[in-house]
Amino acid sequence: MKFVSFNVNGLRAIVGKNFLEFFNEVNADVMCLQEIKMQEGQLDLDLEGYHQYYNYAEKKGYSGTAIFTKREPISVVYGLPKEEHNNEGRAITLEYENFFLVTCYTPNSKNELARLPYRMNWEDDFKDYLVSLDKIKPVVVCGDLNVAHNEIDLKNPKPNIGKAGFSNEERAKLTELLASGFTDTYRYFNKEKEGAYSWWSYRFNARANNAGWRLDYFLTSKTIDEKLTSAEILTDVFGSDHCPVQLIAEL
Numbered sequence: 001m002k003f004v005s006f007n008v009n010g011l012r013a014i015v016g017k018n019f020l021e022f023f024n025e026v027n028a029d030v031m032c033l034q035e036i037k038m039q040e041g042q043l044d045l046d047l048e049g050y051h052q053y054y055n056y057a058e059k060k061g062y063s064g065t066a067i068f069t070k071r072e073p074i075s076v077v078y079g080l081p082k083e084e085h086n087n088e089g090r091a092i093t094l095e096y097e098n099f100f101l102v103t104c105y106t107p108n109s110k111n112e113l114a115r116l117p118y119r120m121n122w123e124d125d126f127k128d129y130l131v132s133l134d135k136i137k138p139v140v141v142c143g144d145l146n147v148a149h150n151e152i153d154l155k156n157p158k159p160n161i162g163k164a165g166f167s168n169e170e171r172a173k174l175t176e177l178l179a180s181g182f183t184d185t186y187r188y189f190n191k192e193k194e195g196a197y198s199w200w201s202y203r204f205n206a207r208a209n210n211a212g213w214r215l216d217y218f219l220t221s222k223t224i225d226e227k228l229t230s231a232e233i234l235t236d237v238f239g240s241d242h243c244p245v246q247l248i249a250e251l
C-alpha cells in the first residue's frame with residue numbers, strides 16, 4: 001500500500017493551486033491531511049474511488065485533519081480517548097483488518113513554549129493511545145508531529161535548541177514514543193541522510209535555500225518493520241509550507 005501524509009496549510013487554499021493534480025498523479029491508497037483549516041460544508045471534493053473522513057476543529061479556519069482512502073475501513077474514530085484533546089480536530093483513526101491507521105496534527109508549543117504544558121499532556125495521552133492500539137494490531141501513524149527529533153532533522157539546530165519544535169522536552173517525548181515500540185520509517189531507510197526536510201518557513205527564502213525542518217513522519221509498529229518497502233519525502237510538491245511524505249508497505 002502507498003500512504004501519503006501532507007500538512008496542506010489550508011485545504012481550500014491548496015485545492016486552488018495544485019492539490020488535485022498531485023492527488024491524481026501520486027495515486028495513493030491512503031492520503032492523510034493535516035491543518036485542513038475548514039469547517040463541514042465549506043468544500044466538496046469529488047474524489048472518485050475514495051472514502052473521505054474529516055475531523056474539523058471547533059475554531060474556524062484552524063487545525064483539522066482528513067483521510068482519503070481507497071479501502072473502506074472497518075471503523076473510524078475521531079480524536080483521542082480523552083475529551084480534553086478533541087476540540088481541535090487533531091486525530092483520526094481508521095481500523096483495517098490487519099492494522100490501524102492514525103493521522104495526527106500535534107499541537108504546536110508556540111512562541112516562548114507558551115503551550116508546552118498542554119503539549120506534554122497531549123504527548124503522553126497520544127503515546128498511551130498508540131500503545132493500546134498496538135496491543136491489538138500493528139499501527140501506522142502519520143502526520144505533522146511538530147518536532148524535529150535530532151540535530152540532523154533541521155538545518156540550523158544550534159540556535160533552535162530550546163525553541164518550539166526543537167525543545168528538549170518535545171524531542172524526548174518522540175524518543176519515548178519510538179522506544180515504546182515504533183519505527184521512524186524515514187530514518188529506517190535513510191539513517192544518516194542530511195538535508196531531508198518537510199517544512200520550510202515562508203521567510204528568508206528558506207525553501208529555496210533548503211533551510212528546513214523534518215516535522216512530518218510515518219511511524220509504524222516495530223513488529224511490521226519487515227513489511228516496510230520505502231519511505232520518502234516528496235520535496236518537489238509545492239502549495240504548502242510543508243511537503244508530503246510517503247510510505248510504501250506491504251499491508
